Amino acid sequence: MYSTSSFKRRTSHETREAVLAAARKLFFSKGFEQTTLMDLGKATGLSARGVILHFETKADIIATLLIRDYSARKPPTLGKGRTSAQRILDFYLWVARGDVATFVAFPALWGVSARWSAEMEADVNAVVRAMREPVRQELARGIEAGEFRAVDIRHADDLLWQSYQHGLRAVAVTGGTPALALPQVHRTLEILAA
Incomplete structure (x- = not known):
């Protein structure tokens, strides 16, 4: 599942968090449409297929980030x-x-x-x-x-x-x-x- 050996083995939760962190950075700096699953994989030590194992689409990633942002807001x-x-x-x-x-x-x-x-x-x-x-x-x-x-x-x-x-x-x-x-x-x- 991992595309390089430079990333230590992670739990599923840790991997999802790594993908979300990379997506937040790349979607903002590079743009949502311009960011590919391969970009996310490269940033997290996964193949594009490895990213898909955790999130089916980029839309799933962006929706997860949005819900997290809403739930983290403090009145x-x-x-x-x-x-x-x-x-x-x-x-x-x-x-x-x-x-x-x-x-x-x-x-x-x-x-x-x-x-x-x-x-x-x-x-x-x-x-x-x-x-x-x-x-x-x-x-x-x-x-x-x-x-x-x-x-x-x-x-x-x-x-x-x-x-x-x-x-x-x-x-x-x-x-x-x-x-x-x-x-x-x-x-x-x-x-x-x-």
Whole structure:
């Protein structure tokens, strides 16, 4: 499986981590389309076939990196004394900024997998609407209370929709179920609104 003898034998987990680390570096420096499985193999001491044993396609690698980035994010510390609507807005603006950074680094995430389909898109959009509604209600309450300008809410609502879509797309293309993300969103809202 190993193309050179200069790399010590590794466990499957260690090899996957090595491929992910090499991919993160090469996708950013060389570009997703320009990086080949042979490039990844050379960087990790594997043949192209050896890389495929751990990840079927480059799209699988990029989706794994995206999910890892999402799960590693730490929410910002939100100032005390701010209303729940303001805290929610702050949180989702922070999420959107993280999305921008991720997608600038990995533009290939926009079309992350050939497995993406119209049916999956419809499922994700249905989940997004369910996740988005309680946030929109709280933001609307904030408008009525004069906590911030309506234009801020419209902008946040658009960013919220995009952020949810990006995250759920990554979950879906790696075999996860988008609906499983719903409980976490509601827990986040409860914390922010407390």
